[in-house]
Amino acid sequence: MTGVSKRFGSVVALDQVSLTVEKGTLHAVVGENGAGKTTLMRVLYGAWKPDEGTIQIEGKERSFANSHEAMLAGVGMVSQHYGIVPEPTNLQNLILGAEGGAIIDLAEAEQRASSIAKKMGFAFDWHAEASRLSPAGAQKLEILKLLWKDSEVMILDEPTAMLSPADSDALFGSLRQLVDEGRTVILVTHRLPEVMEHCRRVTVLRNGKAVADREVGETTSQELAQLIVGGAMVAPEPSPAREPGPPMLDVSSLTVRGAKGHEALKDVDLTVRAGEVVGIAGVDGSGQRELYHAIVGIVDPESGTVGMGGADVTGRSTADRLDGGLRIIPEDRHAEGVVEEWSLVENSSLGLQRWAPLRKGRMIDTKRRSEWAQRVVDRFKTRHGGLGLPLSSLSGGNQQRFVAARALESQPRLIIAFQPARGLDILGTADIYRAIRQRCDEGAGALIVSFDLDELLEHCDRLVVMNSGSLRRPPEGREKDRDAIGRLMVSAS
């Protein structure tokens, strides 16, 4: 790939990236979230068209209109979220997208499937429902899907994110075997030990640019970590002069199982005190979401406790927690924070419908609610066409302003913000963080999850890092040391 660029609106996702992968090798692509790894791979296998740049495979210049064309040319990708359909059998999943004709000969398919699997040393019950597969089994099936399509170039996006260490080792064993057969494997990952142990070459992406390309034998994981986060240290902001107050959030030995049954959160301890803005850094999928859900009260923890304002709220409903002053700036506002077809006024009380100022007993105080809606849109200057219009009439950034103002203006005691600046420009971002800071100065505590390390470094008092479900603290005195935090984000436990 030479000089590949890709823009989404005004955002430059890839800026003149070149990537050369030698046939028959295992090549790693590393970088932070948003560095452009996945975008680059999607361009390679035809899901997105590059704005600039060319792709050559075995010397021939190729241009794919869609991923089907890429598949025919022998390029395949296993994405981070597996494309396994739960109800059909393993065999049906295997041939999905490459059935080879209108009529499926299942017996023949099974024979071929078994022979491919045997060569890889995998064993599958072809007639079992795919929903019964373990994460490792699903990953293996995904790899077989590529082999079924005779892919020569195989892209794996974060393949070990859901796997146990033993399964990961087995996976790399299989990948080695594929490479030995002359196939080419591109591994997108943030786990440096994997790179150091298994890959031949590594390319580092940062902010949409390829910043380094190294033989793995000639580099160290320290050098890579530095390349990934950008090397430069951010001067720590002057620490707040005031002493943090009593704990507003007290998470103790919290263990939560994820959707796939794995321990998504392992024995996490975390305290957020009044007056503090605490940031959680880490690559996506390290357990931040499960922690956020456990604090909000959407999932029940396996063990451990969640305390708010000194009271144990484990097992209490979300409604009770909201009543105690919990305010949420949700991760996915469309799914979790608004009803798009409702008016701005109706949305302004979502999550606050039982908040005393907006009701009279069991009735909604409609007059106060209208005034409240006005205050919500005024807070961050949300541009709107009328409070009675549906929320979907707002642009994404204005919806985010609306949702943030709703949480921050309603007397929060504990603010949980998941990517609070999502979709906002620099000024909007600064506005929202300033408001969070102001609430904390008035005695609230705030916990911020973001995948943008710079944003956290700039706005939080201290940072902790989530990595594979565990919470890690940077060493004493280096709470805002970019280097130390970068290493905690990507290193093995």
Add this chain to the structure above:
Amino acid sequence: MNWKLVALIFAALAIVAGSLMLTKATPMTAATEMFKGSLGSPRAISGSIREMTPLLIAGLAVFIALRAGLFNIGVEGQLLVGAFTCAVVALRAPGPTGAMLGAVSGMAAGALWAYPAGLIKAYRNGHEVITTIMLNNIAGYLTSYLVAGPFIAPPGDYPATATLGEATRLGNFLEGPVAVNWAIPIGLLATAGLALWLRYTVSGYELLAVGANPTAARFSGVDPARVVVRSMLASGAIAGLAGALQVLAYEHRFYADFSPGYGFDALGVALLAGGSAFGVIPSAFVFGALSRGGIRLAIYEVPKGIVGVILGLMILIAAAIRYRKVKTVA
């Protein structure tokens, strides 16, 4: 001008006219006769209002479930058990007390019939359409059996309960050429109550939130499972009331094949009603009038099914008008 919509309306009219051409009637006579049969005389209007009654109340039952994101196809079955229970109870306690007890027990029976579907939806994620269809079948056969066996009125040559005494029946609210039974003001009151409850109470707001976006509702401190169960109970109770009032106001007994499909027509009523409970009133009236008018078409050997065709097309057009995309302003 929305050309697609205009084309759709013309296509709909063409289908209706075309299917009428296949029979002995011209579209013009058919339309005239249907009008005469439904609105042409005080008698016809009274008939339309009578047809409207169960559709209005059962329509509310479908409507409240729909607002909570549930498609309660089981209103038919809930209406049947409500009507049956009401008849049996009211026969044992004569007078106004009997009517009152009958209505309340009919509502309880309807709610009970909807309860399993609510529980299965809320805690086992079993789709309410499937479960309520099953419950409809059970309700239909069970009430038919009960009224043909244990509860049959002597001498027992027709599967029906005994007839309610005059004092237990629900009388007319308006007498005169256009008679209106008390069931109608009760239905209108229920409509207003439901509309205001949804609009002005916290629990109504939470029900709407669950229907519109269950995930956002959870993050807003609402337990969707609990709301689903309660909405199903409320929907079933209203459906039961529809059946009970049909017994108390018009039929005065329960018999096999009691409902000609009120519960199913109510689905159309609620869909046509749109976002407000008040919309159920005109919607139920249109359904009632068309169904009343359709009876006259039989004279011209036009099958009554044509009414269903017209109603179906109306729902399609209403849906096409309603679901327009909203533009982003900022």
